[in-house]
Amino acid sequence: MPVDTRLTRRSFLAAGVGLTVGAACGGSGKKRASSTTAPPDQLEVIQASAQLIAGADQRVSIAVLENSEPLAAGTPVSLAFGRSLTQLAPARPAEPHADGITTKPYYLTRQHFDVAGQWWVVASTGGKQGATQLDVINAADTQVPLPGQRMVPVATPTVADHRGVEPICTRQPVCPLHEVSLDAALNEHRPVAVLFATPALCESRTCGPDLDVLLTQVPAFQDKVRFVHVEVYRSLQASEANLTDGMRAYHLDFEPVLYLAAPDGTIKDRLDGPFDIEEAKASLTKLMG
Numbered sequence: 001m002p003v004d005t006r007l008t009r010r011s012f013l014a015a016g017v018g019l020t021v022g023a024a025c026g027g028s029g030k031k032r033a034s035s036t037t038a039p040p041d042q043l044e045v046i047q048a049s050a051q052l053i054a055g056a057d058q059r060v061s062i063a064v065l066e067n068s069e070p071l072a073a074g075t076p077v078s079l080a081f082g083r084s085l086t087q088l089a090p091a092r093p094a095e096p097h098a099d100g101i102t103t104k105p106y107y108l109t110r111q112h113f114d115v116a117g118q119w120w121v122v123a124s125t126g127g128k129q130g131a132t133q134l135d136v137i138n139a140a141d142t143q144v145p146l147p148g149q150r151m152v153p154v155a156t157p158t159v160a161d162h163r164g165v166e167p168i169c170t171r172q173p174v175c176p177l178h179e180v181s182l183d184a185a186l187n188e189h190r191p192v193a194v195l196f197a198t199p200a201l202c203e204s205r206t207c208g209p210d211l212d213v214l215l216t217q218v219p220a221f222q223d224k225v226r227f228v229h230v231e232v233y234r235s236l237q238a239s240e241a242n243l244t245d246g247m248r249a250y251h252l253d254f255e256p257v258l259y260l261a262a263p264d265g266t267i268k269d270r271l272d273g274p275f276d277i278e279e280a281k282a283s284l285t286k287l288m289g
Helices: 182-187 207-221 245-249 275-289
Strands: 043-049 055-066 078-082 093-098 105-112 117-125 128-137 194-195 228-229 257-261 266-272
Touching: 043 117, 055 117, 055 266, 078 105, 182 194, 182 228, 194 207, 207 228, 207 275, 257 275, 266 275
Parallel strands: 043 128, 194 228
Antiparallel strands: 043 055, 055 105, 078 117, 093 105, 117 128, 194 257, 257 266
């Protein structure tokens, strides 16, 4: 299918439906969204992965909407990436994901961006298209830890020591992943899964669904993987000045983010934005393997 040259960045940055990646504060690596609506013959395409890095094969998640609503579960979507709308690589099928996260479905692929700068992704299904522009940065331009680097052994709030964070969990009811501080978890020398997320204050409204998805995996993996949840803010005030020590130590200006680390503290994977039960299970299984 030829690409519709009417596709513009302004038309397709996002729809105002809470599917964009939220930001705790400003900074590189996050996609701001406008509240435009696509024409009836076009799709709305949203970058759900917060930070895209040049020179690495990486997870890229994309949300696709029609008439400001997510596509029906399982709708096949093809994605094509390129430096411009006239220089796109061949489109390829993306994996639909909605297991346990039906309100925030997304499409998943792996992509290698060979250079930093502006890229495009075009989504196609059922004779309709949509696009959004992607900001790809060099690894040297971010302080956010990346796969292959080491986890930061920062002290995080626990049930026994809130470390000035109230509440230590904004989920209702409070989740059980605050028994051990992150630095202590890393000292256990076993695989670690740590989610930075704030269910009550999440700008993207994906933090709560992500945490619920992660909790479904705890019974099957808790004997071998240490799970930790870290809140984004020190209180119920959402501001850059109110970020927790964990967010500051990881230089995060977006959420949610799930880090998966090996027993030696090496980051094996990082899942930005939404993830579903299927992807969480596969990622934890790979971590243990």
